[in-house]
Amino acid sequence: xxxxxxxxxxxxxxxxxxxxEEEKMLAEYFRGTDVxxxxxxxxxxxxxxxxxxxxxxxxxxxxxxxxxxxxRVRLRGAWWAAAACIVLLLGLEPLFRMxxxxxxxxxxxxxxxxxxxxxxxxxxxQKALLIASRNMxxxxxxxx
Amino acid sequence: MYKKLLVVMxxxxxxxxxxxxxxAIGRFFGKYVEDSRFSVVSVSPKMFRLLSKVNWDSIPADxxxxxxxxxxxxxxxxxxxxxxxxxxxxxxxxxxEYEELITVRDKGDNVRFVVKGSGGIxxxxxxxxxxxxxxxxxxxxxDIDLDKLARxxxxxxxxxxxxxxxxxxxxx
Numbered sequence: 001x002x003x004x005x006x007x008x009x010x011x012x013x014x015x016x017x018x019x020x021e022e023e024k025m026l027a028e029y030f031r032g033t034d035v036x037x038x039x040x041x042x043x044x045x046x047x048x049x050x051x052x053x054x055x056x057x058x059x060x061x062x063x064x065x066x067x068x069x070x071x072r073v074r075l076r077g078a079w080w081a082a083a084a085c086i087v088l089l090l091g092l093e094p095l096f097r098m099x100x101x102x103x104x105x106x107x108x109x110x111x112x113x114x115x116x117x118x119x120x121x122x123x124x125x126q127k128a129l130l131i132a133s134r135n136m137x138x139x140x141x142x143x144x
Numbered sequence: 145m146y147k148k149l150l151v152v153m154x155x156x157x158x159x160x161x162x163x164x165x166x167x168a169i170g171r172f173f174g175k176y177v178e179d180s181r182f183s184v185v186s187v188s189p190k191m192f193r194l195l196s197k198v199n200w201d202s203i204p205a206d207x208x209x210x211x212x213x214x215x216x217x218x219x220x221x222x223x224x225x226x227x228x229x230x231x232x233x234x235x236x237x238x239x240x241e242y243e244e245l246i247t248v249r250d251k252g253d254n255v256r257f258v259v260k261g262s263g264g265i266x267x268x269x270x271x272x273x274x275x276x277x278x279x280x281x282x283x284x285x286x287d288i289d290l291d292k293l294a295r296x297x298x299x300x301x302x303x304x305x306x307x308x309x310x311x312x313x314x315x316x
Contacts, residue, residue: 112186113186113190114186114187115187118191118194118195118197119199121191122195122198122203122211124185124187124217124219125187125192125195125211125217128185128219128282128284129210129211131271133293133296134297135248135255135271135273136246136290136293136297137297137298138248139247139248139255139257140294
């Protein structure tokens with residue numbers, strides 16, 4: 001191929017007007033040995049394209065890609081479940097608290113009321129307090 | 145996200161811990177409340193609220209104040225094998241929950257006061273007493289002023305107390 005022709009083709013090439021055949025010719029030319037020094041850089045470019053053509057994807061490339069893009073159904077589901085649980089617990093929390101309060105009250109009132117009449121209940125409380133007080137004094141003033 | 149999760153976990157944990165605290169006295173009462181060997185007195189928070197409707201004129205001020213701050217009273221007593229039940233009651237008190245206040249040992253006459261409270265305020269006073277005639281456990285829940293309580297017996301006429309003593313030991 002004449003130098004003139006190559007120069008024309010190169011011009012077309014950079015305008016992106018070359019056909020596939022013309023590009024093949026160019027590639028062949030630059031693969032040759034009689035490339036002028038000023039075009040040495042082109043030689044590198046075209047040889048690079050040639051080399052890159054040889055590169056083929058690894059066998060398990062597709063699997064690797066699929067592995068990357070596979071929807072993480074399970075994981076995402078777990079996060080949603082966790083979030084739902086938290087929301088649920090937060091929502092139910094007042095309920096828990098209520099039942100706990102109830103439980104505390106029940107714990108205090110383990111035994112049924114002995115008296116229906118407040119007057120009698122007061123008398124009993126009074127007596128109980130006096131017994132407790134007397135016993136306390138036993139400890140506080142043992143010599144009396 | 146993680147912070148929130150931690151807070152929620154913390155809350156849940158706290159709830160679990162507070163539930164784990166078992167009321168030894170409640171258990172003791174619960175165990176023997178239906179037992180015919182025991183006599184039980186219980187005044188519930190509901191009844192304590194009703195007490196305000198009673199005529200208080202004959203009640204001394206000290207006593208009135210003390211009663212008005214109480215929320216519940218439980219007494220369980222027996223004259224059957226008092227020392228056995230005294231030992232059992234003591235073994236059921238979790239001393240991590242209660243603080244020992246007064247211990248009296250005079251021959252066979254033992255009295256223990258333990259309290260539960262926080263920051264100088266006593267929320268529960270528990271008295272466990274035993275002599276050869278009987279065993280008594282009393283639990284006062286409320287806001288309890290120990291000084292006032294100790295003064296009660298000296299400021300009151302002892303007659304009512306004697307009545308109760310006689311009533312309690314009428315089968316003697």
